[in-house]
Amino acid sequence: MINRKGIILAGGLGTRMYPLNITTSKQLLPVYNKPMIYYPMTLLINSGIKDICIISSIEYINLYKKLFAKGQELGVKVRYLIQKKPKGIAESLIIAKNFIKTSPICLVLGDNLIFGNNKEIERKLVEANKNEKATIFVSKVKNPNQYGVIKKYNNSKSLVVEKPKKFISNKAVIGIYFYPNKAISFARKLKPSKRNELEITDLNNIFLKLGEMNIKLFSKQVFWYDAGTHINYFQVSKKIYDYEINKGFKVGNVHMAALKKGLISKKKFNYLASKYNKSSYFS
Numbered sequence: 001m002i003n004r005k006g007i008i009l010a011g012g013l014g015t016r017m018y019p020l021n022i023t024t025s026k027q028l029l030p031v032y033n034k035p036m037i038y039y040p041m042t043l044l045i046n047s048g049i050k051d052i053c054i055i056s057s058i059e060y061i062n063l064y065k066k067l068f069a070k071g072q073e074l075g076v077k078v079r080y081l082i083q084k085k086p087k088g089i090a091e092s093l094i095i096a097k098n099f100i101k102t103s104p105i106c107l108v109l110g111d112n113l114i115f116g117n118n119k120e121i122e123r124k125l126v127e128a129n130k131n132e133k134a135t136i137f138v139s140k141v142k143n144p145n146q147y148g149v150i151k152k153y154n155n156s157k158s159l160v161v162e163k164p165k166k167f168i169s170n171k172a173v174i175g176i177y178f179y180p181n182k183a184i185s186f187a188r189k190l191k192p193s194k195r196n197e198l199e200i201t202d203l204n205n206i207f208l209k210l211g212e213m214n215i216k217l218f219s220k221q222v223f224w225y226d227a228g229t230h231i232n233y234f235q236v237s238k239k240i241y242d243y244e245i246n247k248g249f250k251v252g253n254v255h256m257a258a259l260k261k262g263l264i265s266k267k268k269f270n271y272l273a274s275k276y277n278k279s280s281y282f283s
Contacts, residue, residue, distance in 0.1 A: 005049065005096075005104070005105055006105075007052070007054075007108070008027075008044070008108050009110055010056040011055055011057055014026035025057070035067065037064070038252045038254050039112075040176075042253065046122045050076045051076070051077045053081055055083050056082070058082045076263060091197075091198045100184060104181055106177070108175060112175030113236050114174065115240065117221035120219060134212055135216060137174050141171075144172055145167075148163070148201045159209075160201045174224045174226075175226065177200065187203055253281065255272060
């Protein structure tokens with residue numbers, strides 16, 4: 001069994017969300033009835049990952065510690081690291097190198113929400129966790145010019161092209177990445193982009209060029225939202241509310257995910273549910 005470590009990147013300035021996040025971290029904003037970061041945390045738990053690091057700014061790191069503590073409520077280990085200044089998604093691997101040590105990695109963006117066909121999601125996440133190669137996930141979108149998208153060339157090879165002006169593909173790369181440990185050394189060798197950041201697209205393209213990257217497509221039954229703008233934030237909140245009410249299925253419930261994975265007991269779950277019995281989160 002691969003002992004993969006998880007990273008949730010909850011940093012960045014989040015300027016597109018002003019003024020909502022002036023007083024708190026964007027990834028702590030509520031999405032329907034739970035903090036945004038519960039959704040990526042659920043993805044890691046469903047992947048079978050139990051050793052997790054949250055990276056945020058020094059201004060907000062204590063808020064995450066208050067929310068998750070050491071992870072004991074979920075039966076996982078949670079640690080915390082500070083990103084002094086946003087320098088790109090790939091920088092998170094360098095920041096967390098002492099946490100990762102020799103383990104493979106799963107990096108999740110704190111504002112990416114994935115839900116829907118839970119069987120499909122969990123199956124593909126577990127497959128990626130068990131695979132020694134890198135894995136990225138893609139979803140078909142209507143506005144590919146706003147994302148990094150997959151470009152096919154030489155029949156079988158692929159590259160990620162960031163925000164193409166001309167249509168290349170409608171398959172956008174979403175914010176969950178599985179890497180072998182050598183991704184850290186690759187990240188260290190990256191050159192800053194024009195916006196002075198270590199780009200995750202550049203790191204993904206290294207693995208694609210080496211032929212060491214799997215690409216998994218989520219079906220239409222899986223919904224993906226990047227909650228980084230006011231419009232997307234509103235849309236995903238409404239979508240999750242409708243989904244939970246109409247389907248009767250909880251989305252992003254970290255405690256239910258921990259119970260299902262056997263990380264916490266039914267007795268402990270029932271205790272927490274009774275403690276917060278006035279909240280729709282448990283009911």
